[in-house]
Amino acid sequence: MKDDVCIRDLEKDFGGFKAVNKLSLRVKHGEIYGLLGPNGAGKTTVIKILCGLLRPSSGEAYVLDTKVPDPRTASRIGYMPQELAMYRGLTVHENLAFYGEVFGLSKQQIDTREQALLKLIDLQDSRDTLVDQLSGGMQHRTSLACALLHEPQLLFLDEPTVGVDPDLRASFWQYFEELRDSGITILITTHYMDEARHCDRIGFMREGRLIAEGSPQELLELTHTDSLEDAFLSYSRTGGSA
Amino acid sequence: MKVSRVFAVTKRALRDIKNDRRTRVLIFVAPLLVMILFGVAFTGNVKDVRVIVVNNDTAAASSSLSDKIISNFDTSTLNVAYSNSESDAIGQVQNGSAYAVIAFPSTFTQSVEARASGQTSIPQENVTVSILADKSNVNVANPIIAAVNNAVVQTTQGQGHQPPVSVDASNAIYGANAQFIDTFVPGIVSVAVWQITMLLTLIAFVGERTSGTLSRLLASPLKESELVAGYAVAFGAIGAAQSAVLLAVAVLLFHITIVGNVFLSFGVIALLAIVAEGLGILLSSFARREAQAVQFLPFVVLPAFLLSGVFWPIEAIPEWLQPVSYLLPTTYAVEAVRSVNLRGWGLDKIYPDVVALLIFAGVFLVLATILLRRRE
Numbered sequence: 001m002k003d004d005v006c007i008r009d010l011e012k013d014f015g016g017f018k019a020v021n022k023l024s025l026r027v028k029h030g031e032i033y034g035l036l037g038p039n040g041a042g043k044t045t046v047i048k049i050l051c052g053l054l055r056p057s058s059g060e061a062y063v064l065d066t067k068v069p070d071p072r073t074a075s076r077i078g079y080m081p082q083e084l085a086m087y088r089g090l091t092v093h094e095n096l097a098f099y100g101e102v103f104g105l106s107k108q109q110i111d112t113r114e115q116a117l118l119k120l121i122d123l124q125d126s127r128d129t130l131v132d133q134l135s136g137g138m139q140h141r142t143s144l145a146c147a148l149l150h151e152p153q154l155l156f157l158d159e160p161t162v163g164v165d166p167d168l169r170a171s172f173w174q175y176f177e178e179l180r181d182s183g184i185t186i187l188i189t190t191h192y193m194d195e196a197r198h199c200d201r202i203g204f205m206r207e208g209r210l211i212a213e214g215s216p217q218e219l220l221e222l223t224h225t226d227s228l229e230d231a232f233l234s235y236s237r238t239g240g241s242a
Numbered sequence: 243m244k245v246s247r248v249f250a251v252t253k254r255a256l257r258d259i260k261n262d263r264r265t266r267v268l269i270f271v272a273p274l275l276v277m278i279l280f281g282v283a284f285t286g287n288v289k290d291v292r293v294i295v296v297n298n299d300t301a302a303a304s305s306s307l308s309d310k311i312i313s314n315f316d317t318s319t320l321n322v323a324y325s326n327s328e329s330d331a332i333g334q335v336q337n338g339s340a341y342a343v344i345a346f347p348s349t350f351t352q353s354v355e356a357r358a359s360g361q362t363s364i365p366q367e368n369v370t371v372s373i374l375a376d377k378s379n380v381n382v383a384n385p386i387i388a389a390v391n392n393a394v395v396q397t398t399q400g401q402g403h404q405p406p407v408s409v410d411a412s413n414a415i416y417g418a419n420a421q422f423i424d425t426f427v428p429g430i431v432s433v434a435v436w437q438i439t440m441l442l443t444l445i446a447f448v449g450e451r452t453s454g455t456l457s458r459l460l461a462s463p464l465k466e467s468e469l470v471a472g473y474a475v476a477f478g479a480i481g482a483a484q485s486a487v488l489l490a491v492a493v494l495l496f497h498i499t500i501v502g503n504v505f506l507s508f509g510v511i512a513l514l515a516i517v518a519e520g521l522g523i524l525l526s527s528f529a530r531r532e533a534q535a536v537q538f539l540p541f542v543v544l545p546a547f548l549l550s551g552v553f554w555p556i557e558a559i560p561e562w563l564q565p566v567s568y569l570l571p572t573t574y575a576v577e578a579v580r581s582v583n584l585r586g587w588g589l590d591k592i593y594p595d596v597v598a599l600l601i602f603a604g605v606f607l608v609l610a611t612i613l614l615r616r617r618e
Contacts, residue, residue, distance in 0.1 A: 014618070048457075051457075051461035052460070052461060052617075053457055053460055053461060053617065054617060054618050055617045055618065069617065071463070071465075074461060074462055074463045075462075075463045077461070079457070079458060079461040079462075081454040081457045081458055082454065083452070083453055083454030083457070084453070084454060085453060085454030085455045085457060085458040086453070086455065087254065087258060087453075087455060088453070089257075089258045089261050089262050090254070090257055090258065090261060091261075094254070094257055098250060098253070098254045099458070099462070101246065101247065101250035101253075102247055102250055102251075102459065102462050102463065102464045103462060103463060104244075104246070104247070104463065130261065146458070147458075
């Protein structure tokens with residue numbers, strides 16, 4: 001199966017601080033790949049490089065067979081930044097319509113997609129509410145919808161579940177699995193280890209390096225642990241060998 | 243550059259303003275308030291200034307020249323009181339109950355008549371009206387002096403003494419009936435639009451950065467140039483609308499003179515707003531929070547207010563400071579709008595100012611685009 005993301009020996013240096021250090025990984029088409037690690041492990045930097053917001057210091061990264069940064073990938077990827085990235089003074093509909101227009105969707109396409117997405121995230125009644133007046137959970141769902149409007153092939157979700165209550169987190173993972181089943185590849189970062197069991201494959205990141213990789217089951221078996229958190233700690237102590 | 247994406251940005255920026263009542267008030271009500279305050283404060287002439295006349299002139303009342311001069315005083319400006327003692331009159335100025343002492347010498351009428359009949363030996367002080375004024379406020383002292391001068395000229399002309407030289411400034415080439423407010427309204431409009439556009443841009447772009455929307459946009463097919471252009475269209479349109487409202491109110495309330503094509507002046511102001519937007523984007527990158535961005539405002543607004551010829555001409559600014567005036571985009575906007583409003587000039591005559599604004603806009607917009615395009 002072909003890879004939608006391919007990263008080789010990627011390094012990112014911020015004035016002497018190596019945020020990403022000799023990182024190599026592949027995300028296969030149609031899988032949910034979870035990049036796990038504590039705050040400051042370099043997860044967001046990796047996502048930003050893949051979205052073309054940062055330049056690699058060395059090494060290379062390919063997104064949908066195109067070396068990044070390259071503006072041609074933009075219309076095929078969906079990106080949900082950590083900060084939610086919505087206009088708080090605009091309504092849900094106005095936000096969605098704006099991002100739709102930026103991606104070159106017609107008014108009709110926007111309307112059709114908006115209806116389907118609002119139904120998916122259960123926000124049909126809040127279409128004309130200002131984002132500012134939505135609850136935190138509703139804002140998270142709207143932010144996800146903004147990243148999905150243009151039907152991307154590949155989705156980058158940077159800590160989409162931070163500050164989200166357990167109920168909504170469960171339904172988020174349900175959306176992600178539905179999206180994957182419809183053929184969308186997802187690269188997701190999180191520092192909530194236990195929710196990563198929904199991923200098809202996981203990469204543990206620490207201090208800019210990938211210290212372990214595999215399916216949740218494999219990682220648990222290799223470390224003889226029964227939670228991903230313990231598995232991570234086990235790798236973290238040994239610096240990468242199980 | 244794709245026009246549909248530019249307009250998507252424009253529409254979004256305008257929606258932000260449409261949805262927020264406070265921003266709408268800032269855009270349309272705040273500058274109106276400023277203009278009305280300045281208009282009301284500056285259109286009034288000095289009135290009812292108390293002066294003490296000490297008339298020592300001994301001439302008979304029927305022939306007294308000093309009495310004739312006093313009767314010609316503009317009584318709306320001067321509130322005339324009398325005293326026989328110069329020291330008492332000076333005391334009244336010193337205790338603040340009067341602004342000036344106007345004194346006539348004892349042989350005034352006699353000396354003036356003797357001079358008129360050719361006697362050259364009369365000393366100058368005998369024909370001099372002396373004004374001992376409190377000059378601590380020149381805006382009060384100067385009208386007193388002017389009122390006395392006018393009365394003297396009027397009286398001597400009434401006596402049939404024509405001055406050897408006369409000056410006639412009653413036929414104006416431009417601005418025949420212009421008041422001070424006609425001169426400063428173009429400045430108020432320019433500075434208000436400059437300041438508010440700068441503020442809107444700083445807040446919008448710091449917001450784009452901190453809320454993550456800028457990241458989402460830069461990861462989308464939207465080009466940096468389209469983002470800059472989209473905001474330029476939005477803020478240019480708002481600037482033009484602001485100037486239309488301000489000029490309309492100035493015409494209705496203060497009857498200011500507009501002899502030129504107002505749409506040309508709206509265009510100039512729109513261009514100024516675009517310059518402010520470009521500079522605002524550049525400045526916004528130096529601020530991490532909105533509170534930090536707002537701190538740039540005094541540095542951008544005060545020089546514009548004081549040095550771009552809003553209230554006094556560039557020529558009145560010390561020569562060493564004048565280059566600063568010519569580095570301020572507002573200088574060109576003020577000059578252009580004033581020329582359109584009061585001189586009725588068209589694009590054929592204000593083009594140097596417009597070209598200057600276009601250069602500012604071009605440089606700032608290109609720099610803003612480059613700045614946004616930069617990737618760490």
